[in-house]
Amino acid sequence: xxxxxxxxxxxxxxxxxxxxxxxxxxxxxxxxxxxxxxxxxxxxxxxxxxxxxxxxxxxxxxxxxxxxxxxxxxxxxxxxxxxxxxxxxxxxxxxxxxxxxxxxxxxxxxxxxxxxxxxxxxxxxxxxxxxxxxxxxxxxxxxxxxxxxxxxxxxxxxxxxxxxxxxxxxxxxxxxxxxxxxxxxxxxxxxxxxxxxxxxxxxxxxxxxxxxxxxxxxxxxxxxxxxxxxxxxxxxxxxxxxxxxxxxxxxxxxxxxxxxxxxxxxxxxxxxxxxxxxxxxxxxxxxxxxxxxxxxxxxxxxxxxxxxxxxxxxxxxxxxxxxxxxxxxxxxxxxxxxxxxxxxxxxxxxxxxxxxxxxxxxxxxxxxxxxxxxxxxxxxxxxxxxxxxxxxxxxxxxxxxxxxxxxxxxxxxxxxxxxxxxxxxxxxxxxxxxxxxxxxxxxxxxxxxxxxxxxxxxxxxxxxxxxxxxxxxxxxxxxxxxxxxxxxxxxxxxxxxxxxxxxxxxxxxxxxxxxxxxxxxxxxxxxxxxxxxxxxxxxxxxxxxxxxxxxxxxxxxxxxxxxxxxxxxxxxxxxxxxxxxxxxxxxxxxxxxxxxxxxxxxxxxxxxxxxxxxxxxxxxxxxxxxxxxxxxxxxxxxxxxxxxxxxxxxxxxxxxxxxxxxxxxxxxxxxxxxxxxxxxxxxxxxxxxxxxxxxxxxxxxxxxxxxxxxxxxxxxxxxxxxxxxxxxxxxxxxxxxxxxxxxxxxxxxxxxxxxxxxxxxxxxxxxxxxxxxxxxxxxxxxxxxxxxxxxxxxxxxxxxxxxxxxxxxxxxxxxxxxxxxxxxxxxxxxxxxxxxxxxxxxxxxxxxxxxxxxxxxxxxxxxxxxxxxxxxxxxxxxxxxxxxxxxxxxxxxxxxxxxxxxxxxxxxxxxxxxxxxxxxxxxxxxx
Numbered sequence: 051x052x053x054x055x056x057x058x059x060x061x062x063x064x065x066x067x068x069x070x071x072x073x074x075x076x077x078x079x080x081x082x083x084x085x086x087x088x089x090x091x092x093x094x095x096x097x098x099x100x101x102x103x104x105x106x107x108x109x110x111x112x113x114x115x116x117x118x119x120x121x122x123x124x125x126x127x128x129x130x131x132x133x134x135x136x137x138x139x140x141x142x143x144x145x146x147x148x149x150x151x152x153x154x155x156x157x158x159x160x161x162x163x164x165x166x167x168x169x170x171x172x173x174x175x176x177x178x179x180x181x182x183x184x185x186x187x188x189x190x191x192x193x194x195x196x197x198x199x200x201x202x203x204x205x206x207x208x209x210x211x212x213x214x215x216x217x218x219x220x221x222x223x224x225x226x227x228x229x230x231x232x233x234x235x236x237x238x239x240x241x242x243x244x245x246x247x248x249x250x251x252x253x254x255x256x257x258x259x260x261x262x263x264x265x266x267x268x269x270x271x272x273x274x275x276x277x278x279x280x281x282x283x284x285x286x287x288x289x290x291x292x293x294x295x296x297x298x299x300x301x302x303x304x305x306x307x308x309x310x311x312x313x314x315x316x317x318x319x320x321x322x323x324x325x326x327x328x329x330x331x332x333x334x335x336x337x338x339x340x341x342x343x344x345x346x347x348x349x350x351x352x353x354x355x356x357x358x359x360x361x362x363x364x365x366x367x368x369x370x371x372x373x374x375x376x377x378x379x380x381x382x383x384x385x386x387x388x389x390x391x392x393x394x395x396x397x398x399x400x401x402x403x404x405x406x407x408x409x410x411x412x413x414x415x416x417x418x419x420x421x422x423x424x425x426x427x428x429x430x431x432x433x434x435x436x437x438x439x440x441x442x443x444x445x446x447x448x449x450x451x452x453x454x455x456x457x458x459x460x461x462x463x464x465x466x467x468x469x470x471x472x473x474x475x476x477x478x479x480x481x482x483x484x485x486x487x488x489x490x491x492x493x494x495x496x497x498x499x500x501x502x503x504x505x506x507x508x509x510x511x512x513x514x515x516x517x518x519x520x521x522x523x524x525x526x527x528x529x530x531x532x533x534x535x536x537x538x539x540x541x542x543x544x545x546x547x548x549x550x551x552x553x554x555x556x557x558x559x560x561x562x563x564x565x566x567x568x569x570x571x572x573x574x575x576x577x578x579x580x581x582x583x584x585x586x587x588x589x590x591x592x593x594x595x596x597x598x599x600x601x602x603x604x605x606x607x608x609x610x611x612x613x614x615x616x617x618x619x620x621x622x623x624x625x626x627x628x629x630x631x632x633x634x635x636x637x638x639x640x641x642x643x644x645x646x647x648x649x650x651x652x653x654x655x656x657x658x659x660x661x662x663x664x665x666x667x668x669x670x671x672x673x674x675x676x677x678x679x680x681x682x683x684x685x686x687x688x689x690x691x692x693x694x695x696x697x698x699x700x701x702x703x704x705x706x707x708x709x710x711x712x713x714x715x716x717x718x719x720x721x722x723x724x725x726x727x728x729x730x731x732x733x734x735x736x737x738x739x740x741x742x743x744x745x746x747x748x749x750x751x752x753x754x755x756x757x758x759x760x761x762x763x764x765x766x767x768x769x770x771x772x773x774x775x776x777x778x779x780x781x782x783x784x785x786x787x788x789x790x791x792x793x794x795x796x797x798x799x800x801x802x803x804x805x806x807x808x809x810x811x812x813x814x815x816x817x818x819x820x821x822x823x824x825x826x827x828x829x830x831x832x833x834x835x836x837x838x839x840x841x842x843x844x845x846x847x848x849x850x851x852x853x854x855x856x857x858x859x860x861x862x863x864x865x866x867x868x869x870x871x872x873x874x875x876x877x878x879x880x881x882x883x884x885x886x887x888x889x890x891x892x893x894x895x896x897x898x899x900x901x902x903x904x905x906x907x908x909x910x911x912x913x914x915x916x917x918x919x920x921x922x923x924x925x926x927x928x929x930x931x932x933x934x935x936x937x938x939x940x941x942x943x944x945x946x947x948x949x950x951x952x953x954x955x956x957x958x959x960x961x962x963x964x965x966x967x968x969x970x971x972x973x974x975x976x977x
Contacts, residue, residue, distance in 0.1 A: 126184050128572060130177055132594065136613060137173050139633050139656055227401070227431075228394035229263050232385060236267055236365075239383050240336070241276055245359040249348075249378035252367045254387025255539035255558065256473045257432030260367040261340055263387070267365070268338050277363070279329075280305055280336040287343050287480060291350045295322040298337065298354075302329060326354040334360040342368045343480060345376045369477055371537040389429030398431060399424045402438025419450045426457055426559055433470050433560045440466040461560070462567045474564050477540060487515045487574075488531050489540055492557050493565040494575050494599040494618050500544065501555045503532060505638075505661070508682045508705060512636045512659035513597075513615060548858050548881050549833050570595070577601060600625060615656075619644070629653075639665055640684075652676040658702075662688045675699040685725070687711060692726040698733040705739040706731075709763065719795045719839070724765040732756055742789065745771055754778035761787040767817065768793050772800025780806040792817030795839050811855075815840065822846045833857045836883075837864035851875025851899075862886060869894065876900035885909040895920035902926055909933035909963075916942050922953040930954060932975075933963035944975055 239250050254260045267273055268282055281301030283294060296314055299322070303310045311317075317325065337355060339347070348366075355364060357379070368374055374384045390398065403420065404410045411417050423441070427433040440460075444450055453460055461467050481489060488510050495501055507528040510516055516528045535541045536552060540561065545554035557565070569575035576595040597616035600609075603623035612630045619625050619642040629650040631637075636659040637651075645666040651657075652673045660677075661684045668689040675696030682705040690708065697703075708725035724744035731737075732752035740756070742763030743749070751774050753762070759782050767775065767790055779785065780803075788810055792799050799817035807828050816838040826849040829835070833855050837846070842865050850856065852875050859876070860883035870884070871894040879900045884893065890911050895918050903924050908914065908931070916939055921927070932940065940962055942950040954960060960975040 126180075130180060130184075132573070132596065132613070133177055134174075136633065137177070226262065226266060227398040228390045229259070229266060232263055232387070233267060233270075236263070236385060237270065237273060239385075240267070240273055240363045240365070243361070244381050245361050246381055247355065247357040247362045247364065247379065249364045249366060249382045251374035251376075251378075251382070251384045252365065252387060253371055253374035253384060253539070254369070255430070255561070256369055256477045257430050257470060257560075258387045258389060258539075259431040260369075260387055262431065264338060264340065264365060264367050268336075273336065276334070277336040278333040280338070282338045282340065284340045285342050285347060287476065289347065291347075292317075292319055292322060294347075294351065295319075295326060295354060299325060299329070302335075323354045327356055330354075330356050330362075331358070332360070333362075335362045337362075337364045339364065339366045342366050342373055343370065345373055348376060348378065369539050371539070390431055390434065391429065395424050395427065395429050395434050396421065398434050399427075399438040402435050403441045405442075414445070415447055416450055419447065419454055423450070423454055423457075426454070428559050430558060430560055432473060436467050436470050440464065458563045458567060461563050470560065471564055474561055477538060478565070478568070481535075481538070481540070484515060484517050485531055485534060487513075488528075489535055490565055490569045490572075490574055491515065491597060491616075492541065492555075493562050493569055494577065494597055494616065495557070496577075496599070496601055496620050497559055497562065498556060499620070501541075501557075503529070503551075503553055503555070505640075506532065506555070509616070509636050509638065509659055512681060514635075569597075575599070578604065627651075632656075635659065637661070639667075641665070647671055655679065658682065660684070662690065663707075664688065670694050678702065681705065683707070685710075690725065691723070693728075693731075695728060697727065698730040701734065701736065703734050703737050706737060707739060707741050709742045720765070720791075722763075722765055722791060724763075741787075745775075747771065747774070750774050750778055752778075754781035757782055758784065760784050763787075763789040765791040766793045767791060767797075767799065769798050769800055773803060776801055776803035776805075779804055782806065783809060785809055786811045788812070789814040790817065792839075814838070822849050826850060827852065829853055829856075831855055834860075836860040836862065838862040840864040841866055843867070845870065847872060854878065857881065859883070860885070863888070865890070868892065872896065872899040874899050877902065879903050881905045881907075883907045883909070884911060887911045888913070890914055892916075893918035895923060897923045900924070905929045905931070907931045907933070908935060910935075912936055914939055916950055917954060922956070925956065927957050929959045929961075930957050931961050931963065934965065935962075940975070 236250060236252070239248070242248070252260045252264055265282075268280070274280065279302050281298045283297050283301065285294065296317075299314060300310055311325075335355075339351075342348075355362070364378075366373070371386075374386075399420065400406055400408055400411065408417075411420060420441070423437060424434060427437060441450065441453065444453070461471055478486070478489065488506075491510065491513070492501060492506070507525055510528050510531070511524050516524045516531070518524070519527055532541070532552070532555070536543055536555070541555045541557055543552040543554070544556050545552075547553045566575065566577065573594050573596065575597045577599045578601060594613060596614065597618075598614055599618040599620060601620050603621060604625065609626070609628050613633055614631055615633060616636045616638070617627075617631065617634060618636075618638045619640075622641070622643045624643040624645070625639075627637075627644075627648050629648070631654060633656055634654050635656050637654075637657060638659070638661040640661045641664040643666075644662075645668075647662075647667060647670065649671060652671050654677065656679060657677050658679050659682045660680060661682070663684050663686040665688050667685070668691075670685075670690060670693065672694050673696075674694045675698075678700060679702055680700050681702055683700075683703065684705070684707040686707050686709045688710070691710070693708070708727075710723040710725070712721050712723045722742060724742050727743050727749070729746065729748040729752050731740075732749065732755050734756070735758060737756060738758060739761040740759055740763070741761055742765055745764045745767040747770075750764075750771050753759075753775075754777060762779075762782075762785065764775075769792075775790075779788070783806060785806070786809055790799060790801065791814075796818060798820050799815060801815070802821070802823055802825075804823065804825055807825050809831060810829060811831050812834040813829065813832055814834075814836040816836075817840070819837075819840040819842055822842060822844060826846065830853070832853060835850065835853075835856060835858070837860065839862070840846075841863065845865065845867060847870070850859065851872070854877070856876065856879055858881040859879060860881075861870075862883065863886040865887055866889055868889050869892045870887070870890060873896045876899055880903060882900070882903055882905070884890070884907065886909070888911075891913050892915065893908075897920065899920075901924070904926055906918075906921075906924070906927060906929070908917075910933065912935065914935060917930070917932075921930075942948050943954050943960070945951065954975075958976065961972045962975050963970065963972040965971075
């Protein structure tokens with residue numbers, strides 16, 4: 051945990067000192083002094099931390115706790131980081147106020163501006179004095195540390211964790227649960243007849259059982275008798291390649307019962323490689339590399355592992371998908387560890403807690419609370435086994451309930467759960483500095499919360515967590531952070547969009563508890579949750595947490611914070627927002643009970659992110675334009691139907707999301723409602739997302755000046771808008787998402803003049819099309835195409851079948867013909883919707899067309915007589931959904947006697963959806 055502070059503290063200050071506003075304030079000398087001292091402190095802390103193992107509490111022979119000294123130093127740097135951050139925020143406010151004045155007013159306010167500059171110089175000077183004091187203290191302790199650290203026992207460090215991993219080699223077979231299928235699969239790969247060397251990777255989050263599974267395979271006699279030589283090597287994060295080679299040699303010689311060379315420790319790198327190559331040259335060997343952290347190891351070690359034709363195998367366990375997906379050569383394979391299923395988790399817990407005796411569990415009336423404890427572990431084997439072992443000594447139900455209610459404390463303080471925390475902390479410690487902050491930020495959200503990608507990315511950007519990279523958009527950098535956290539198994543993807551991109555994430559409960567404990571200790575994040583005491587808000591205030599999530603009702607006036615940077619509200623209760631939130635950067639009220647925004651909101655100068663999605667808020671403050679640093683405004687599914695005047699003054703606004711659903715009487719067509727906005731919004735040159743607005747003539751004409759837009763959604767479009775709309779859209783070359791909806795079902799969309807379509811990835815058109823636009827065939831980058839109410843008289847299929855990237859095609863009342871034929875093409879199509887084709891009697895899919903399709907939806911096509919002819923050719927089809935179709939169609943595929951049953955027997959999931967007076971239901975037709 052201490053290493054996190056080295057990064058979050060000093061790293062933050064060094065980043066802050068590059069702030070443009072600060073550099074313009076005339077305090078260059080103070081900044082340079084700070085940088086020099088901070089770099090010295092950073093080096094000292096990192097060196098001390100490496101010597102002191104993994105930040106564990108260790109005692110020297112002199113009786114002094116080295117980690118306590120270390121913790122004191124890093125805590126001081128963290129406090130300084132927060133001070134510098136607050137100074138910059140305050141000075142930025144004064145700078146803006148001065149620069150936004152007219153020349154006359156500047157003259158009046160000049161004394162105040164100079165006072166602000168003088169004030170910041172004084173404050174930074176005071177911080178500099180404190181930094182020098184810390185630096186001098188460290189120098190005094192440096193000699194002491196150097197003398198004492200050699201006596202430190204590395205309890206809880208990387209070496210200790212490695213010992214825990216290697217103990218997996220000695221687990222008995224009957225103590226393992228849920229490994230049979232994976233074990234069979236991996237042994238099959240290891241014993242496959244391919245003669246070339248093959249690398250098999252096993253990847254999963256820390257504590258998921260990678261090492262236990264691999265150790266069981268390594269000991270298997272079936273595997274052992276297949277290879278002439280084998281070696282198990284546990285890789286530390288800070289490995290030395292020569293030591294790795296020496297361990298391998300000792301393992302090979304020991305297994306062969308051969309005398310280990312006496313000169314082994316005097317051999318050079320080259321001599322070690324030569325000895326390994328010579329020994330393994332003609333042998334079929336099996337090398338197990340456990341807990342590998344990066345691909346650099348393979349580049350160093352592969353030269354010593356001959357790639358002959360003997361059928362040798364290398365098995366790698368890793369926490370990183372990047373490592374597991376590395377190109378090891380032809381035939382290499384990857385296995386992703388799955389967390390235990392509910393019954394497997396329960397069996398493992400019972401083995402540890404009750405020696406496998408469920409009767410004892412029930413006799414002691416512990417099953418209910420025991421199952422709740424297992425549920426908190428969410429299938430993580432290490433957590434389940436460790437918790438089960440700890441609970442085996444507790445006899446009373448009250449003791450079990452106490453552990454359940456204080457699991458966070460137990461994870462961080464109970465020595466019997468030390469292994470869980472230590473192994474998961476290794477993953478956190480290995481994160482680069484920017485990812486540490488982003489990862490910890492995720493623990494703000496409640497347990498099992500579904501975190502959406504765009505929401506996370508925009509909140510990170512608002513907090514300045516995303517480091518700038520020349521030539522790369524901040525959004526792309528943040529996406530890279532998210533992907534890296536997924537690759538490292540720190541976040542779990544629970545929903546992918548149809549185009550293969552992760553969309554929704556969650557944090558494993560055990561990982562979240564540990565991340566939350568780090569965040570609280572670092573005064574980074576805190577949660578006012580359902581299990582907290584009533585005084586938690588005051589406690590969080592006393593500790594100066596920067597980011598706070600409210601998950602329960604709070605008493606009026608409880609929240610009095612002055613230095614919050616994030617306020618996330620995840621409760622349906624009404625929250626009274628205090629005017630003291632002057633440093634707030636992100637205010638997220640999504641789904642909360644807030645109904646009205648306070649007037650002081652417009653004074654939150656630093657506010658960059660405001661999320662009012664799914665609230666009952668009806669209007670924004672009239673002076674909303676004063677939030678000049680706002681980057682994201684999200685009123686999606688709220689009651690806000692019009693934006694206040696002056697929105698054009700929000701020059702930094704990048705994302706404007708106002709999408710609302712219509713639940714009124716005219717919702718059949720106008721199911722999406724737009725928001726009214728002044729055409730002056732088109733003055734915003736940084737705006738990238740504009741979703742979704744009522745189309746007005748003046749707005750459409752000025753839209754072409756917003757050439758930076760990547761997403762546009764317009765509703766209420768009239769026929770006479772067509773020419774100006776096309777002219778404006780043709781000027782926007784970066785457009786990736788376009789949604790156009792006409793004012794009513796019979797109003798044609800006049801969009802033949804649209805030619806700038808090369809960049810469009812998602813296109814939705816709702817409105818009558820009198821002809822198929824000729825530019826449809828130019829949509830070379832489109833992945834989604836939705837047509838609603840097009841009422842085409844001609845078949846549009848031949849315009850679309852050659853589109854190379856089309857993944858999802860939706861026809862909703864789009865074709866008036868009786869026969870729809872897919873003759874060829876659609877090579878990447880995975881999802882097809884056919885909806886409300888009132889005249890459609892036949893769908894034909896010829897052999898070779900859309901061979902990769904996975905999901906087919908047929909809805910409200912009442913006169914369709916049968917499932918698509920040729921559906922038997924769709925060998926990759928996984929789901930067929932039939933909604934509100936004719937009884938004749940359903941009966942033709944129901945049961946073995948159905949006349950068309952033969953054509954759909956290969957589809958794993960077939961569902962018939964229907965509606966009755968009692969509601970909507972579905973039945974499975976798969977079996």
